[in-house]
Amino acid sequence: MNDLLYVNGGNPLRGDITVRGAKNFVSKAMVAALLGETPSVLRNVPQIRDVAVVRGLLELHGVRVDADDAAGTLHLDPSDVEIAHVADIDAHAGSSRIPILFCGPLLHRLGEAFIPDLGGCRIGDRPINYHLDILRQFGAVVEKRPQGIYLSAPKRLQGTKIALPYPSVGATEQLLLTAVRADGITELAGAAIEPEIMDLINVLQKMGAIISVDTDRVIRIEGVDRLEGYQHTALSDRIEAASWASAALATGGDIYVRGATQPEMTTFLNTFRKVGGEFVVDDEGIRFYHPGGDLRSIQLETDVHPGFMTDWQQPLVVALTQAKGLSIVHETVYENRFGFVDALVGMGATIQVYKECLGGRPCRFGQRNFYHSAVISGPTPLSAADIEVPDLRGGFSHLIAALTAKGTSQVRGISLIDRGYEHFMDKLTALGAEFSRD
Template sequence: MKSVLRVNGGQPLVGEITVRGAKNFVSKAMVASLLGTSPSVMRNVPEINDVQIVAGLLQLHGVAVSWDQAAGVLSMDPTNVDLAGAGEIEAHAGSSRIPILLCGPLLHRLGEAYIPDLGGCRIGDRPINYHLDILRKFGAEVEKYTDRGIQLSAPNGLVGTKYELNYPSVGATEQLLLTAVLAEGKTELRNAAIEPEIMDLIAVLQKMGALISVDTDRVIRIEGVEQLQGFNHTALSDRIESASWGAAALATGGEVMVRGATQPEMMTFLNTFRKVGGDFDITDDGIRFVHPGGKLRSIVLETDVHPGFMTDWQQPLVVALTQAEGLSIVHETVYENRFGFTSALRKMGAHIQVYRECLGGTPCRFGQRNFYHSAAISGPTPLTAADIAVPDLRGGFSHLIAALTAQGTSNVQGIKIINRGYENFLGKLEALGADVEMVEP
């Protein structure tokens, strides 16, 4: 039975909440702990499902994990790393895509690794081809193991390589970093992703003893070392969650103080937030997002890899754009199928049309591939309550924002998927004055 959240909308969100470490960094740093010969400690760890899944995967592979959830402190001791059973990995990993990133560290530590069928949010093509190709370049042997997974081995060890990505993929960049640091010799990656979460992962690896340099032209160079130690690190704040609450404040006409939010990683979002008509106040403790009253303004927006406008910011902001004067254009260039969530918004009264063409910007790689990757949002349109189903993590939070904005009572089905990336989101909603209740479907 799927979880259902009853939302009585139409009231502004007002109050303050706290955001902790970035989902897209913390899980990768946990994987990096496998590379060390001594324990690692990470602070500012959020209590989300993805952390629980990766902790379980590490424990299956012999890592001793201790997690003080209230304090946000996670300790990992990889001294007794061992192989896990294929069935155990498959059963525990569920929809997580993290197991693919365990391959490099496990090949270094144990000489073999196993990847189950990968899940995750169905927002576009996320092939593992890049990952497998990178691992082969280092000398890994990849063979089909079962209909549901792949077995890898490194009988001769892993050796540094040169690699250039066709697109600056975050996952592929993480794969290369986690594999190259202990590979023999030098590795060079061109057209690398340079997101803040990647840079924080590099900082962790450097603390462990890795030799990594990042050039201004998206080139990362790694000199392999013989051994790494554990790390002690405080995770950077989750810029996606912070922006999501900011968009919720804008859409509902409210004011939300997000403690823990940091300006440097959010400058592109903050510029856009201001262009739409929102206001914000930055303090040492966080960022206060405010709808100052008056009309919101339509914009033309294009998502891009860092330092561009993050794709994960797009969906929550689109809800706010339904309340803006005029025609907004949003061109999605990172994931080709990220506008599926707009069908629920149209059901609630939003005027949104999606297109195959590249609107409002330069042509992108999806323009000739028949994907609906551009959207035109005409507003302002009052939203009315509806029964809707969560499609994926970020789309699900956008549905939640829409339900909070809409007049009337909405039933949002499958709401628990939001626990993957938003810590205690129900408690935070209540702290902001939202009228919500979990009900039996």
């Protein structure tokens, strides 16, 4: 595909778009279908590249996948699960980190699994060591080979007690997908409790799992011998909804995000209002708009749920370049998430990044030489530029900046945005954005 977009910015985005199921949940629910002895049905599935990648990986492992793209429905039949060829998995792996989550379900179903080198966005140190350590504690045998990592389960996996040093979403997902069919009780302390995790727990409970979540971030799973398929409607994508909200704020626009839901976005909505944005929640979605006047600078710290999520930070930073005064953003989740601001500075933004923990409590990156705090001075008019998309969320942020800037920007690498934003160019058209592919 043509990976270059010409964006003529400087005009408010106005209109009505629809957001479907959360990228960070749907792919994991698809993997969970591997654990069932009967077919599953997943609804509200977006047409994004990550879903296509997971579908391909499932099909390589013998799962029959039937999709109704218009309705957003997937039928997943795992009756004939088999081990996939190394080369085939490797062909898919460069574009997703999801293969690591196949391990637990495959060890239960087949007694073996294989992981090639993993791809995904380069936004920080996201090693698979947590995942492999977790699988070892369940009793999996891990063997490193030239093509990747081979895992086997000579006998049934056993429940275990694990304490995470940080509430990692990926590690929590790995544990859930492995523990539900392990023998005995598993306890995870320091678990992630994001809405997408809770929805995965909903799916697993529908399948027959026994899972409790305590208020102190402890998840307990009582393993069962057999799981059935599920029928489930995915929760809405709160990251995409917030991205369009930030686009409305940055461009002085008015966007109705059909499908957006308030409970998962409470923290974002509070911050959006503090900056000076307005929103209206109804039964169908949320309207986000710039009411006029000056936007206000804020002090912001990202955190695990229920804090301000890291994936909301980058799009909002673009809007903060249009706010009056000094805004401070302290990133505590990923250590390398401010690489995207270089392009904004090139467009006229005044942003300085720091290694210190600014504007909040000290975090785990404070003594580790990472640029993880940013000070944004505004408002600054943005000018068109040639931009290279660095990663999924940073890429959408650059797109917002190009839409905010006066003149025509060239945005390269836009295929990365397809990973997590369904039909984003159709949505830009619906919002009155001026752009072309030529």
